[in-house]
Amino acid sequence: MNFSKFLAISLIFLTFLLPRKALAKSIVETSGDVLNIALPLTALGITFKKKDTVGRYQLTKSLIATVLTTYSLKFLVKEKRPNGKPHSFPSGHTSISFCSATFVHKRYSFALAIPFYLGATFVGYSRIVSKEHHFKDVLVGGLIGFSFSYLFTTKHLSQKTSFISLEFSKNLIIVKECLLF
Numbered sequence: 001m002n003f004s005k006f007l008a009i010s011l012i013f014l015t016f017l018l019p020r021k022a023l024a025k026s027i028v029e030t031s032g033d034v035l036n037i038a039l040p041l042t043a044l045g046i047t048f049k050k051k052d053t054v055g056r057y058q059l060t061k062s063l064i065a066t067v068l069t070t071y072s073l074k075f076l077v078k079e080k081r082p083n084g085k086p087h088s089f090p091s092g093h094t095s096i097s098f099c100s101a102t103f104v105h106k107r108y109s110f111a112l113a114i115p116f117y118l119g120a121t122f123v124g125y126s127r128i129v130s131k132e133h134h135f136k137d138v139l140v141g142g143l144i145g146f147s148f149s150y151l152f153t154t155k156h157l158s159q160k161t162s163f164i165s166l167e168f169s170k171n172l173i174i175v176k177e178c179l180l181f
Helices: 003-017 020-024 027-049 053-077 092-107 110-129 135-152
Strands: 161-169 172-180
Touching: 027 053, 027 092, 027 110, 053 092, 053 135, 092 110, 092 135, 110 135
Parallel strands: none
Antiparallel strands: 161 172
16 A cells, blocks of 8 residues: 555544544534644654654654643643633644644655645634634744754755856866755
């Protein structure tokens, strides 16, 4: 089974794991909940696909730091949600989603991370629309996730950046390709 089929089957399976209460939610809120699970699992799947054990460790470290910080702040700040329930600040869904997106960006490439950033942004939007969070909760949650992934993630060694250098010597032009790791 190739990676794309595995991912599709996993996402379908995840929708059945959502509690029955999720079926009563709006499609936007439910989609945000599914993406909140799918983004870190997909980032983890990429580390397996690339046989990247260092990246797996960095993603795990980033997610643990993100979750610990987010939930510590939720219990310290005691901000009420727009729907009146407790523990609004910061958004856990958004922090986890942006942690995953930033990991993929910093570890592999911005191009690969574009769908992750779009998904993470949608997760934040879904939390505001469903009246689970204020804008500031989502913003700070995103910054927490971004910050820990940025701090703990290094570029994957197979991702090489190259450039061309030109050297001029009398009647000769020397072209060299240089690789940056």
